Amino acid sequence: MIASRELKRCQEVVNCNLCQTPVSFFCRRCGVNLCDPCVPVHLRVKSEFGHDVVDIGSKDEDDSCSCDAHPNYSCSAYCKSCDVVICILCVSIRHKLHEIIELSSNIKLFKCFSREKNRLQSFKDELEPILNHQDKLLSSFSSIHQRRKNEVTLRGEKLHKQIEETVKKLHQVLDDLKKQYSAALQKQKKGLEEMIEKINEICKTATKLQRSNNIKVMKAFWPVLKGQETLVEIIQYTFPTFHEYEIDEKYTQTYFGYREKIPERKDLLLGKKMEYHIPSYKKNQEGFVIDSGFPSARLYDMTVTDDKKVWMGGQSRDLKLFDLQGHLHRTVTITCTGIYISMHNKQVVFSDNLDKAVKRVSDDDTVVTMFTTGDWRPFGITGSASGDLLICLRKDDQSKVVRYNSTGTVLQEIQYDSQCQTLYQFAWYITENTNGDIIVTDLKRTMAIAVDRLGVYRYSYGGKMRAFGVSKDIDVCSVATDSVGHVIITDFQGDKIHMLNQDGNFLRYIIPHGIELKFPRALCVLDNDKIIVGECMSGLAKIIQFMKKQA
Incomplete structure (x- = not known):
């Protein structure tokens, strides 16, 4: 109807x-x-x-355009004095004594020209404060870098002669960073100046063409005006930082401090005020202990939820959810021992290497199989920034890392390096860093192995290493990363936590005062300044605030 x-x-x-x-x-x-x-x-x-x-x-094919000042009237003239397209009412009121050109056609072209020119002018106005900001950075570079060198020197004077070489090394690093950042800023400044100069030329030409009323030339110039790109983001460079820690003869590098290159970040230009500051950190001695209560006190893995609760898996077929005060909120019975767990789409997932499957715990505490892994047994598991799952797989004496989507489709396999040699003997625990690196601990090699997002080998850490003049084995176990790219590794037999930068270089040990660590295995990051470490043999999870911003 x-x-x-x-x-x-x-x-x-x-x-x-x-x-x-x-x-x-x-x-x-x-x-x-x-x-x-x-x-x-x-x-x-x-x-x-x-x-x-x-x-x-x-009827609907109207080439006219409305006047900005009087939307009910169509534009019919161009005011050379004001560089604007106007209507007949504007001619008699605001522009009575101005130089007026009557437009019989191409009104839209004139208006589009004005709009695009205004867009570029507005963009130029945004670029100029950024250019001023770059000038301030460049003018401050020498003094700030010298200040950092003086801090390093001051720390060196408090230590024994054995750290003098470290001072020289850090000086060189800061000098290299100074050259690198100075060159990058000079290049960026030059690019901004060239862009502003180009925009000025385009706007100048556009104004001349508007005033000439030469439609043919305006049409020819239109692609140049329309095609001039504007930036939506720009790299903001920050100063390097120097981190200070208490001096200890046994752990010189740990307490001397370390330098690291802060990753470059891109900021949207839209009205954003460019600022910089120099953050610093100090150690904090506070902590908190959660008793997981697993049989035989075995705690194997942990993962953190969005609301800062912690799922724990241990020597039982139960997963337990605790808050940070140690209160137990949920207990879920699963189909295997909870050795390898992670968060994915706000639900806890785990590797079941008995059924050769990846499973998740639904909101009603039922266990659902997401997909199977064929002949390969799954071990370490982690969610990725792209929403996929990265899983360590093993079959016979072979190991590899596979990226799956939520339905079990294989998206990527990582098994060999560029020389066709196997990367892993026993891929164990796994995490993804902020720069896309995939970091795997190898149970047999007792080392952490990092590849980039494409699976290309980057670095290894662990195995037989020399530290403070002593050659020792590092018993690499679990691995995690924080939001600025630090790599944090548990040393099971060494009772230590190692912190590396995102290039795999040792920064320091995390040694909490007043908290003893024994056989650390499970590990996850709570915030930028807190980690939670699970002792495998005691079943205790210890929260360590290892970094604290100073006001």
């Missing part, structure tokens, strides 16, 4: 507004439908804005 009425309405004939006969023409200025005989009659009627009679089929 409704369709029938709609069809009938669509088939109705449009009639002339003057005589009610079928319409043939339309007056755009008056909004009146007209038949053939009524057109001359209508044209004789005086109108303040004149008449624009067109074929009824061209």
